[in-house]
Amino acid sequence: xxxxxRFFIMLAAVALLALVISACAAPAETGGEAAAPxxxxxxxxxxxxxxxxxxxxxxxxxxxxxxxxxxxxxAGEVGHLVGEGLIxxxxxxxxxxxxATDVPTIENGLVSExxxxxxxxxxxxxxxxxxxxxxxxxxxxxxxxxxxxESQAVNTTxxxxxxxxxCPDDYTAVVHYSEFFAAFLGTFRDVMPRHATGDPADMxxxxxxxxxxxxxxxxxxxxxxxxDHITMVKNENYRDYPDKPLADQxxxxxxxxxxVGKALITSGEIDILWDLTEADVPEFEDNPDVDVxxxxxxxxxxxxxxxxxxxxxxxxxxxxxxxxxxxxxxVREAIQYGIDKQFIVDELLYGAxxxxxxxxxxGWAKCDIPVSEYNVDKANALLDEAGFTDEDGDGVRECxxxxxxxxxxxxxxxxxxxxxNQLREEAEQLLLEMMSNIGVELYIExxxxxxxxxxxxxGAFRKHGNFDILMYxxxxxxxxxxxxxxxxxxxxxPTEANGGNGFNYxxxxxxxxxxxxxxxxxxxxxxERKADYQIACEEIAKDIPHLYLYDRSxxxxxxxxxxxxxINPWDNQTWNAQDWTRK
Amino acid sequence: xxxxxxxxxxxxxxxxxIPLLIVISMVVFALISLAPGGPMSAFEExxxxxxxxxxxxxxxxxxxxxxxxxxxxxxxxxxQGDWGYSNATRRPVLTEIGDRLPNTLQLMITAFIVTLLxxxxxxxxxxxxxxxxxxxxxxFFAFVGQAIPVFWFGLILxxxxxxxxxxxxxxxxxxxxxxxxxxxxxxPLMPGGGMAPYGVDDPTLGQRIQHMILPxxxxxxxxxxxxxxxxxxxxxxxxxxxxxxxxRAKGLSERRVIVRHAIKNAITPVITxxxxxLPLLFGGALFTETIFSWPGMGxxxxxxxxxxxxxxxxxxVMINAVLIILFNLIADIAYAFLDxxxxxx
Numbered sequence: 001x002x003x004x005x006r007f008f009i010m011l012a013a014v015a016l017l018a019l020v021i022s023a024c025a026a027p028a029e030t031g032g033e034a035a036a037p038x039x040x041x042x043x044x045x046x047x048x049x050x051x052x053x054x055x056x057x058x059x060x061x062x063x064x065x066x067x068x069x070x071x072x073x074x075a076g077e078v079g080h081l082v083g084e085g086l087i088x089x090x091x092x093x094x095x096x097x098x099x100a101t102d103v104p105t106i107e108n109g110l111v112s113e114x115x116x117x118x119x120x121x122x123x124x125x126x127x128x129x130x131x132x133x134x135x136x137x138x139x140x141x142x143x144x145x146x147x148x149x150e151s152q153a154v155n156t157t158x159x160x161x162x163x164x165x166x167c168p169d170d171y172t173a174v175v176h177y178s179e180f181f182a183a184f185l186g187t188f189r190d191v192m193p194r195h196a197t198g199d200p201a202d203m204x205x206x207x208x209x210x211x212x213x214x215x216x217x218x219x220x221x222x223x224x225x226x227x228d229h230i231t232m233v234k235n236e237n238y239r240d241y242p243d244k245p246l247a248d249q250x251x252x253x254x255x256x257x258x259x260v261g262k263a264l265i266t267s268g269e270i271d272i273l274w275d276l277t278e279a280d281v282p283e284f285e286d287n288p289d290v291d292v293x294x295x296x297x298x299x300x301x302x303x304x305x306x307x308x309x310x311x312x313x314x315x316x317x318x319x320x321x322x323x324x325x326x327x328x329x330x331v332r333e334a335i336q337y338g339i340d341k342q343f344i345v346d347e348l349l350y351g352a353x354x355x356x357x358x359x360x361x362x363g364w365a366k367c368d369i370p371v372s373e374y375n376v377d378k379a380n381a382l383l384d385e386a387g388f389t390d391e392d393g394d395g396v397r398e399c400x401x402x403x404x405x406x407x408x409x410x411x412x413x414x415x416x417x418x419x420x421n422q423l424r425e426e427a428e429q430l431l432l433e434m435m436s437n438i439g440v441e442l443y444i445e446x447x448x449x450x451x452x453x454x455x456x457x458x459g460a461f462r463k464h465g466n467f468d469i470l471m472y473x474x475x476x477x478x479x480x481x482x483x484x485x486x487x488x489x490x491x492x493x494p495t496e497a498n499g500g501n502g503f504n505y506x507x508x509x510x511x512x513x514x515x516x517x518x519x520x521x522x523x524x525x526x527x528e529r530k531a532d533y534q535i536a537c538e539e540i541a542k543d544i545p546h547l548y549l550y551d552r553s554x555x556x557x558x559x560x561x562x563x564x565x566x567i568n569p570w571d572n573q574t575w576n577a578q579d580w581t582r583k
Numbered sequence: 584x585x586x587x588x589x590x591x592x593x594x595x596x597x598x599x600x601i602p603l604l605i606v607i608s609m610v611v612f613a614l615i616s617l618a619p620g621g622p623m624s625a626f627e628e629x630x631x632x633x634x635x636x637x638x639x640x641x642x643x644x645x646x647x648x649x650x651x652x653x654x655x656x657x658x659x660x661x662x663q664g665d666w667g668y669s670n671a672t673r674r675p676v677l678t679e680i681g682d683r684l685p686n687t688l689q690l691m692i693t694a695f696i697v698t699l700l701x702x703x704x705x706x707x708x709x710x711x712x713x714x715x716x717x718x719x720x721x722x723f724f725a726f727v728g729q730a731i732p733v734f735w736f737g738l739i740l741x742x743x744x745x746x747x748x749x750x751x752x753x754x755x756x757x758x759x760x761x762x763x764x765x766x767x768x769x770x771p772l773m774p775g776g777g778m779a780p781y782g783v784d785d786p787t788l789g790q791r792i793q794h795m796i797l798p799x800x801x802x803x804x805x806x807x808x809x810x811x812x813x814x815x816x817x818x819x820x821x822x823x824x825x826x827x828x829x830x831r832a833k834g835l836s837e838r839r840v841i842v843r844h845a846i847k848n849a850i851t852p853v854i855t856x857x858x859x860x861l862p863l864l865f866g867g868a869l870f871t872e873t874i875f876s877w878p879g880m881g882x883x884x885x886x887x888x889x890x891x892x893x894x895x896x897x898x899x900v901m902i903n904a905v906l907i908i909l910f911n912l913i914a915d916i917a918y919a920f921l922d923x924x925x926x927x928x
Contacts, residue, residue, distance in 0.1 A: 053782040061886070063672040071626055152643045154626065154636060204673045226682035227878025229781055251781045256873040256882055259738060260776065267746045267771045450620035450889065455637060457647060458621030499638060 051234070051248030052582035054562065056574075057261050057270040061227060061254045066209040067190035068146055068153040076572040077274065078252050079190070081232050082129070083215030086120050086139070086173075086188040089478045089570040091295070093363040095185050099123055099134065099216060103185065106524060115180045115524035120188070122171040128193050129220045129235045136167035141194035150201035157482065158187035182521045182529070183479035218245035218578035229253045238578070246564065246581035250574075265290055265557050271582075272565060273557040274573060278352035279423050284557060291558050295567040298363060299475035299552035300356045301427075303415075305332055305545060306467055308507035314464045316495040318507035324405035325413060326468065330386035332544040336372050337379035338438040339431065345550050348426050352555075356548030358537045359487070362569065365480050365530050367537030379438040383411070390439050397439035412441040417471040418449040424471060427549070442469070456500025463494045465507060473552055474503075478570045481521045484536060488545070490514045508545035589919075593912065600908045607904045608661075608897065609654065615893045616650045622670050622891040644670055657897065667894035671887065676898040679883065684865065686778060687879035690872075691864035694799045698806035699857070705807075706814025707846060713819065721811060728808030737801045737874030744797060745775035773797055776876035798875040802868060813856065817849040851921045858914035862906035866899075 062075035067083060070076065086100040095103045100120040104110030110119045126134040145151050146159035153159075163178040177184070193215075197208045206212070211224040216239070219232035230252040234245055253270060255261045261273045262280065268289065284290045305326045308318035315321045325331055341355040354361075358369040383389075387402030388411050396412060399405040415431065417424045428444050435442045452472070454460025461467055476483040486492050490509045492502025513536040520532035540546060556573060558565045564579035622644070623637055641647045645656065660667055666676040709721045749769035751762040762769050774794050779786035821827065822845050830840045867881030880899065887895040919925040 055781055069673075152640070154640060156636060204668075209673065225878065226679070227686075227882060228777060228876070231782075249782060253777070253781055253876070254878070255776065255876050260741065260874055260876065263738065263741045263746050264775045267775060269745065269771060269775045448620070450618075450624040450891065452620075453624045454620035455623035455626075455641075457638075457641060458619065458623065460620060460624070499635075501635070 051246065053249040053251060054247050054272065054580055054582065055251045055253050055270045056272045056274065057253045057255045057264065058274050059255055059258050059261060062230075064209040065213040065221075066203070066206065067192070068142075068151070068155055069204070069209065071154060073275075073572070077574050078230060079213070079215075080217065080572045080574045081219040081250060081252075081577050082213055082217050082221055082235075083190050084217045085190045086122070087185050088189060088575060089568070090575075091566060091568040091570070093478055093570055095478075099126060099191065111524055115184075116177045118175045118177070118184055120173045120175070122173060123239070124171050126216050126239055127237050128196065128216055129214045129237050130196060131237055132193065132195050133170075134191075134193075134216050135170040136165075136173045137170070138191050138194055139173040139188065140165045140167060141197075142188065142191045145192065145197075145200040145203060148200040148203075151203040153203065158183060162187075180522055180524070182481040182524070183477075184524075186477065186479050219250055227254060240578065245578040247577075250577060250580070262557075265559065268559060271559045271562050272573075276555040276557060277423055278349040278553050278555060280555060280557075281352045282350050289560055291560050291562075293554075293556045293558060293565060293567050294352060295554050295569055296354065296362055297475065297552050297554040297569040298361065298477070299473045300359065300361055301424075301471065301473045301549045301552060302356065303335075303547040303549065304467075304470040304472075304506050305335070305547060306465065306469070306506050307545060308465050310466050310468060312465065314493075314495050314500075315507065316493060316497060318493070319509060322404050323468070324409065325411060328386050328403045329543065330382045331388070331411070332547070334379040334382040334386070334438060335435070335440065336544055336547055337375045337382065338440070339372075339434050339547070339549070340374045341372070341549055342374070344427055344430055347430065348423060349550060353553045354551045356550045357541075358548060359484065359540060359546065360476060360480055360533055360537060361551045363476075363478055363480070364526060365533045367534050369537050369541050372541075376437060383438060383440075388439070395436065395439065396441045410441060411439065412443065413468040414445050415442045415469040415471060416445050416447060416452065416467060418452055419446045420448075428471070456494055462505050463500055465494075465505065467505075470505070471549075475552070480533065481517075484517045484533060485521060488513055488536060488540065489517050506545040508543065510539050510543055513539035589916070593916070596912050596915075600912075603908065604901070604904055608658065608901060611900050612654050612657065612893070612897060613650065615891065615896055616653070618891055620891065622646060622893065625671075625890055657894070661897075661901070666898050669887070669895040670892045671890045671895070676895050679895055680880070680898060680902065683867075683878060683880050683883045686877065687865065687867040687872075687881070689778075690795065690798055690877055690879060691802070691867065693795060694802035694806065695860075695864060697799055697803045698810060701803060702807040702810030703814050703850075703853070706811045707818050707841075707849075709811065709815045710818030710822065710849075711841065722815075725808040725811040725815075728804045731804070733801060733805055733870045734874065736804070737797075737871060740797045740801060741775045741874065744773035745771045748772040776874070778877065798871050798877055801871050801874070810853070814849070814853055817852055818845065821845050821849040851918070854921065855914050855918050858910055858917055862903065862910045865906055866903055 058074045058077060060072060060074035062070065062072060062078045064070055065075055065079045065082070067079060070079060084098050086098060087095050087103055088098045090096050097103050099122060101123055102108060102110060102121055104118050104120060106113065110121070111117070120139070122134075122136060128134055143159055143162055143165055146153045146156050147162070158181055161177050161179055161181040163176045165176070166174040168174065192208070196212070196214055198206045208214070211221060213221050218235055218238050220235045221230065222233045223231040232250040232252065234248055235241065238244065255264065255270070258276060261270065262283070264270045265273045266287065266289070281292055281294065284292050306323050307327055308315050308323055309321040310323060312321055345351060345353060345355055355371050357371045358367040360367045383397055387400055388397040389400050390397045391400060392398065396410045398408050398410045400407065415428060417428065425446070432442045432444070451460065452462060452470070454463070456463045462470060474483070474487070486503040488504060488508060489502070490504070490511065491514070492504040493507045494500040494502050494505065516532040516535035520529040523529060554567050554569050556565070556567060561583045563581050563583055564576065565573070566576055566579075567573060568575045623641060623646070626637055626640070645653060657667065668675055669679050672679065705721050709718045712718050748763055748771070749766045750772050751760060751769070752758050753762050753766050753769050755768055756762070763772070773796060774780065778794055779791055783790070827840060827845055830844045865880065866884070867879040869881035869885055871877065872879045872881045884896070884899050887899070
C-alpha cells in the first residue's frame with residue numbers, strides 16, 4: 001500500500017519542482033504592492049516620460065551584433081539602432097557623412113587622383129554611449145580587427161585592400177590602399193570602440209557581440225531576452241540629444257513567422273512589421289490602421305540559365321562543354337520571348353512592382369535596358385530554327401538536327417528554387433504553362449534554401465554547376481562592383497582550381513562584359529564606371545545568362561500613428577530610427 | 584552477497600544506457616554532417632564574402648576535417664563536460680539551452696497539468712456514463728482536439744482573441760459588454776504572444792499568467808484529446824471486470840467501488856504513459872512556440888537545424904536522449920511499484 005503512494009509523491013515532487021523552476025523564470029515582484037489590475041496592464045508603458053515606445057517586429061532573431069561577424073539582415077536592423085559608421089547611404093542612393101563630416105570625393109580633394117588615399121575628417125565631440133570619446137583610433141581599431149587573421153572576422157571585404165591608416169590628429173583618418181578598391185565608401189559603414197571590446201584575437205568571445213554591444217547611435221541596448229525581445233532605450237550621450245531620438249524606447253520583438261506578425265500589427269500589438277512581400281500588399285490596402293510602406297529595391301528575381309554541361313562537375317571550359325539545350329543562344333532567346341513577365345507581375349505581385357530587365361535596376365549605376373518582348377510567335381520561330389521541333393506530337397519539342405543535343409532528345413528542363421515560398425511556387429506554375437505554350441517542358445525540383453545556397457565544400461549543386469534553371473533573387477549593394485564581378489566575370493566560375501570562388505554559376509564567358517566590369521573596378525570616376533556597367537548589362541541582355549523576371553520591392557508595414565519610418569533600399573530600415581515617433 | 588534486486592536492476596539499466604547513448608550520438612552526428620548545404624550555406628548569398636572568407640571560416644570552425652575526426656573531437660570534449668559553442672551565435676551551448684529551457688518548462692508543465700486536470704475526470708466520467716449525451720460530447724471533442732491542425736488552431740486563437748475581441752474595459756468609456764467587439768480605444772482581449780507585456784519592466788504574475796492562457800489552451804486541447812480517450816478506454820476495461828462486481832456484491836457504496844477499486848487500477852497504465860511523455864516536455868512544442876512567439880526549446884532546435892549548427896543540435900539531442908532513457912527507466916520502476924505482479928529479472 002505504501003509503495004503505491006510513493007510514486008504519487010514522486011510525481012507531485014516533479015510537479016512542484018516544475019513550479020519552482022517556472023517561478024524562477026518569472027522574476028516578477030509579487031510581494032509588496034498589489035498587482036496592477038489586468039485591464040490596465042498593457043496601457044502606454046512609457047507614458048511617464050512623454051516619448052513613445054515603438055515595437056519593431058522581426059521574424060528572424062539576430063545571432064550576434066558584431067558588424068564584422070554578423071551576416072543576417074536582421075542583425076543589421078538591430079545593430080544600426082545602436083551603431084554608426086563614417087559614411088552611410090540614404091534612400092535615394094546618395095552617400096551621406098555620418099561620423100565623418102564630408103563624403104570623400106576626388107572633387108573635394110579627400111580622395112587622391114589615383115584613388116589610393118582617402119581622407120575622412122571626423123566629427124568632433126562625438127562620444128560612445130558610455131561617454132568615452134570617439135576618435136580616429138577607433139577607425140584604426142576596426143581595421144586592425146578585420147584584418148587580424150586570428151579574429152575570425154567574416155565581413156573583411158575592403159579591409160584587406162587597406163595598407164595602413166594614419167591619424168594625424170584625433171579627428172582625421174587617412175586611409176592608404178595598397179590597390180584601388182572601387183567600393184571604398186562602403187567599408188566603414190560600422191566602426192567599433194577599442195575601449196569596449198577586447199583583444200582582436202579573441203573577438204568571437206567579446207561580450208560586445210551580444211548584450212555588451214554599444215555604439216555612437218541614437219539607442220542603447222538595455223536588455224536582450226534570447227528568442228523574445230531586445231529592448232533599446234534612448235542614448236543620452238547621442239550627439240543630437242535631447243532633440244533626438246524622438247522615441248524613448250524601441251523594442252525589437254522577435255516573432256517567429258510573418259503570418260503571426262500580420263495578425264499582431266492588425267490588433268496593434270506591434271508597431272512596425274519588417275520585410276513582407278508584394279503579395280501581402282492587397283490584404284492591408286484597405287486597413288485604415290496600417291500603412292503599407294513600399295519602395296522598389298535593388299533585388300531582382302531571375303532565372304539562372306546554365307550554359308555548361310550540367311553532368312560535369314564544375315567545368316572550367318563551358319565553351320567546349322556547352323549545355324545540350326541551354327547552350328544554344330536561340331533557345332535562351334526563345335525562353336525569354338515565351339515569358340509574359342507583365343502577367344506574372346500583375347497576377348502574383350498585384351502590380352506592386354516592375355518587370356525585370358537588368359542586373360542594376362536602381363541606384364547611381366542603374367543600367368538602361370529595354371524590357372524584353374513577349375512574343376510567342378518569335379519564340380516558336382527561334383526554336384524551329386534551332387532545330388527543335390515536335391515531330392512525335394506529344395506537345396514537347398525534341399532535337400532534330402539541333403546544335404548540341406542528341407537527335408531526338410526532348411526540350412525538357414529542370415527548374416529549381418527554394419521550397420516553402422508560395423510566391424516562387426506560383427511563379428513556377430505560370431512559367432510551366434508559358435513554356436508548354438512554346439513546346440518547352442519544365443519540371444520542378446525545389447530544394448530547401450540551405451541546400452540551394454550550400455557551399456562549395458558541401459558539394460552544393462549550384463556551386464558545382466549541376467542544374468538547368470535556377471530561380472531566386474540577388475540584390476546588389478549601392479556599389480555594384482562585387483556583385484557584377486562575382487556573378488558575371490569569366491574568372492568567377494567556381495572551379496576546382498579556384499577553390500569554388502565566385503558566383504558565375506551559369507559559367508558565362510563574355511570577355512567584353514568581363515573587361516568592362518574589371519575596368520569599372522579600377523577607377524574612382526563614377527561616370528566612367530557607370531558607362532562600363534552599361535556595357536556589361538547590354539552583353540547580359542544579348543546573351544541571357546540571367547533572365548530577369550521582376551524587380552523586388554521593399555515592403556514593410558507600420559501602424560498609421562507611426563511617423564518617420566522611411567524605407568531605405570540600400571541600408572537597414574533602422575537607418576533613421578532617431579526620427580521614428582508616434583503621432 | 585545478496586543485493587536488493589531493484590538496485591541491481593537500476594545499475595544494469597544505467598550501464599546499458601551508455602553504449603546506447605554512444606550509438607545515438609554517432610548516428611545523429613553523421614546525419615547532421617550529411618545534411619545537404621552544410622553550415623556555411625547561411626553565408627553563401629552574401630556578395631561581401633569571398634570564397635577565401637568562407638574557407639577561412641570553415642577552417643576556424645573545424646568544418647573541413649573528416650567526419651570521424653570532428654566526431655572524436657566533439658566526443659572528447661563532451662566527456663570532459665565541455666559542450667562547445669554554437670556555430671551561429673558563438674555562445675556556449677549550455678548558455679543557449681539554459682536561456683530557453685526554463686521558458687519551455689514553464690509552458691509545457693503548465694499545459695501538461697491542465698491537460699490532465701481536464702482529461703482524467705472527463706475520461707472517467709465518460710466511461711462511467713457510457714453512451715450518455717456527456718459521453719458523446721466528450722468523445723466528439725476528444726476527436727476534434729486531435730484532428731484540428733495545431734498550427735491553424737493557434738492562428739485562429741490569435742485572430743479571435745487578439746484581433747477580433749477587445750478588452751471590454753475602455754480607457755475612455757469604462758466597461759461595456761459591446762466593447763468586446765466594437766471599441767475604438769480598447770486593448771486586445773488577449774495578448775497575441777510573448778511571455779509578458781513588452782515595455783514593462785516588472786511584469787506581474789497576473790500578466791504572465793494571461794500570456795500563458797492561449798498557448799496553454801492550444802497545447803491542452805490537443806493533449807486532452809489523447810488522454811481523455813486513453814483514460815476512458817482503460818476505465819471501461821476495468822469496470823466490467825469480476826472484482827468490481829465482487830466489490831459491488833459486497834455492498835460497498837458505488838463511490839467507494841469507483842474510487843478505491845476501479846480508478847486506482849485503470850490509472851496505472853495511464854501513469855506509465857505520462858512518465859514516458861515527461862521528457863518530451865523538455866523538447867518544447869515547435870508549433871505552439873512559433874505561433875505564440877514563445878522563446879522555447881522547440882524554436883531553438885528548429886533554428887539550429889536550419890543553420891546546421893551541429894554543436895547546438897548535438898547538445899539538444901543528447902540532453903533529450905538522456906532524459907528519455909531516464910524517464911523510461913523511471914516508468915518501468917514505477918510500474919512495478921504500482922503493479923506488484925511485475926518483477927525485475
